[in-house]
Amino acid sequence: MVTNPKSKVVRSTRDAEATKTEILDAAVAEFALHGLANARIEAIAAHTGVTKAMIYYYFQSKEGLYQAVLERGFNTYFRPLQELSLEQLPPQTALEQFVRCLLANLVSNPHWPLIMCYEALQNQGEYYKRANIGSIDAQLIAILDRGVADGSFRFLDARFTANNIIGICVFYFIGREGMKHLFPGKRMLGKQMLELHVQQALDLILAGVQPPNRLLH
Amino acid sequence: MVTNPKSKVVRSTRDAEATKTEILDAAVAEFALHGLANARIEAIAAHTGVTKAMIYYYFQSKEGLYQAVLERGFNTYFRPLQELSLEQLPPQTALEQFVRCLLANLVSNPHWPLIMCYEALQNQGEYYKRANIGSIDAQLIAILDRGVADGSFRFLDARFTANNIIGICVFYFIGREGMKHLFPGKRMLGKQMLELHVQQALDLILAGVQPPNRLLH
DNA sequence: GTCTATACTGGGATAGAC
DNA sequence: GTCTATCCCAGTATAGAC
Numbered sequence: 001m002v003t004n005p006k007s008k009v010v011r012s013t014r015d016a017e018a019t020k021t022e023i024l025d026a027a028v029a030e031f032a033l034h035g036l037a038n039a040r041i042e043a044i045a046a047h048t049g050v051t052k053a054m055i056y057y058y059f060q061s062k063e064g065l066y067q068a069v070l071e072r073g074f075n076t077y078f079r080p081l082q083e084l085s086l087e088q089l090p091p092q093t094a095l096e097q098f099v100r101c102l103l104a105n106l107v108s109n110p111h112w113p114l115i116m117c118y119e120a121l122q123n124q125g126e127y128y129k130r131a132n133i134g135s136i137d138a139q140l141i142a143i144l145d146r147g148v149a150d151g152s153f154r155f156l157d158a159r160f161t162a163n164n165i166i167g168i169c170v171f172y173f174i175g176r177e178g179m180k181h182l183f184p185g186k187r188m189l190g191k192q193m194l195e196l197h198v199q200q201a202l203d204l205i206l207a208g209v210q211p212p213n214r215l216l217h
Numbered sequence: 218m219v220t221n222p223k224s225k226v227v228r229s230t231r232d233a234e235a236t237k238t239e240i241l242d243a244a245v246a247e248f249a250l251h252g253l254a255n256a257r258i259e260a261i262a263a264h265t266g267v268t269k270a271m272i273y274y275y276f277q278s279k280e281g282l283y284q285a286v287l288e289r290g291f292n293t294y295f296r297p298l299q300e301l302s303l304e305q306l307p308p309q310t311a312l313e314q315f316v317r318c319l320l321a322n323l324v325s326n327p328h329w330p331l332i333m334c335y336e337a338l339q340n341q342g343e344y345y346k347r348a349n350i351g352s353i354d355a356q357l358i359a360i361l362d363r364g365v366a367d368g369s370f371r372f373l374d375a376r377f378t379a380n381n382i383i384g385i386c387v388f389y390f391i392g393r394e395g396m397k398h399l400f401p402g403k404r405m406l407g408k409q410m411l412e413l414h415v416q417q418a419l420d421l422i423l424a425g426v427q428p429p430n431r432l433l434h
Numbered sequence: 435g436t437c438t439a440t441a442c443t444g445g446g447a448t449a450g451a452c
Numbered sequence: 453g454t455c456t457a458t459c460c461c462a463g464t465a466t467a468g469a470c
Contacts (some may be wrong), residue, residue, distance in 0.1 A: 003364060015345060015435095016435075019435085019436095024468080034254070035252075035255075036338070037251070037254075038252075038254045038255055038263060038339070039253045040462090040463070040464095041464070041465090042461075042462090042463070042464090046381060049437070050436085051437060051438085052464085053436075053437065053438085053465090054435075054437085054464095056464085056465065056466075057435075057436080058435095059460075060463095061464085061465080064436065110383075112264075114338060117334065117338060117391065118338060119238060120391050120392055120394065120395055121252070121331060121338075122251070122252075122255070124394035124395070124396055125395040128395065134395065134398070137399075141399075145454085146397070151366060152327060154420075154424060155420070156417065156420060157413065157417050159396065159399045159400070160389070160413060160414060160418075161284065161417060161421060163389060163392050163396055164388065164389075164417065164421050165234045166388070166392070167311060167384045167385050167387070167388025167389075167391075167392070168381045168384050168385060169390060170388070171380060171381065171383070171384025171387070172377070172380060172382070172384075174334060174337050174384075175337060175380050175383070175384070177337065177341035177342055178337055178341070178342035178345065179380055180352065181351070182354075182358075182376045183376070183428035196374065197377060198267055198376060200373065200374050200378060200381065201377075201381060202376035203371075203373065203425075204381050204415065204425040204426075205422060205425070206375070207425045207426070207427060207429065208420075208421040208422070208424045208425035209424070210423075210427070210429075212427075233453075236453085257444090257445070257446095258445080258446065258447090259444090259445065259446090267454085268446085268454070268456085269445095269446085269455075269456060270447090270448080270454070270455065270456085271454060271455085273448075274445065274454080275453095278446085278447080279447090281444070306469095319456070366449085375460095
């Protein structure tokens with residue numbers, strides 16, 4: 001398979017794996033824009049040079065395709081997070097590592113936060129459960145609980161705070177169109193802006209869990 | 218108009234204003250569940266005892282109805298926020314007041330954060346602009362900038378931080394279905410849980426903007 | 435494996451009676 | 453102002469040729 005200068009795909013026929021990947025890539029973009037309910041198989045086909053019929057051939061149904069997208073995303077972006085071993089690190093450091101890794105994954109595929117958000121809104125996380133994504137916040141909660149217990153963090157409810165932290169990381173991507181006017185001439189998904197987001201989010205999170213009477217040494 | 222014990226509406230005919238309000242109330246719930254694109258006029262009609270045709274009679278189109286919902290929401294929930302006069306208060310206090318007011322408004326209509334989020338995702342805030350909702354973050358940014366200038370807050374970018382703060386406030390409502398399993402037996406929109414959310418969100422936000430070397434006195 | 439053509443359905447919108 | 457009936461398009465899914 002070759003891509004031409006306009007990045008429109010010129011397909012060489014009869015390569016099943018390549019075709020599937022191609023479909024999945026286009027599907028990620030479409031689901032991020034419109035969510036499961038409003039995504040159009042037609043639109044996905046148009047972006048690939050593959051016909052609708054092919055998509056049904058490989059993925060049976062729209063739900064099947066959606067599920068495949070979630071599973072690939074989970075393996076690509078969340079497995080690394082699970083495989084971090086942070087139990088030995090001091091809570092401060094563990095939290096920073098975790099958030100950095102999470103943000104790195106979001107930044108490297110900005111479609112993903114939108115899909116997560118649509119999934120939560122439209123399907124109440126129904127398809128998540130099948131892809132087993134809920135396990136992520138368990139890790140974060142554990143870190144927070146540990147930090148509260150040993151006094152590294154202020155007194156806080158780990159479950160609420162975990163959700164709030166994920167909210168901070170994710171919300172930039174959701175609100176980015178509405179924020180545009182605050183950053184004239186900047187590309188919200190450009191390297192510069194994304195690095196700023198990571199920095200600002202991390203600062204807020206780390207400061208937010210500090211004990212109030214912490215002294216600098 | 219009277220409501221029967223099962224809260225299904227028994228309508229007295231020929232009362233234009235009552236009918237419109239009734240439609241708007243049902244529309245809020247439907248748009249919060251499904252967003253503009255996927256909301257079903259049919260479903261709204263079913264919840265009101267009014268027919269589809271009536272909805273088109275009063276609001277011309279689905280977009281017209283949506284716009285009306287946004288405008289009423291803006292007047293009800295955001296106008297109070299704009300009318301706070303916080304310029305004279307110390308930044309700390311101003312921020313706390315602002316966030317408390319924002320959270321109070323979200324809590325008193327939990328449909329609203331979902332509508333906001335769908336609006337950002339599906340329509341890139343297109344309809345917001347018409348309802349002039351963007352003006353909200355300008356206030357928050359002003360408070361943050363003032364606090365940075367006079368040293369009440371740590372060094373931070375007010376625009377990113379404002380977005381992150383709103384993310385914290387809103388995200389609970391988006392993720393609530395997925396969080397359920399962490400709070401067995403609790404109603405996520407019950408009074409107790411909402412109060413906890415307000416407390417935890419406020420704690421995180423206020424701690425998050427503190428200068429790092431702040432000493433208690 | 436890939437295509438074209440088409441069956442079938444859901445739901446936005448409207449006409450027209452009352 | 454309110455209703456019933458219906459038009460009509462968009463979009464999922466499939467049949468069947470190559």
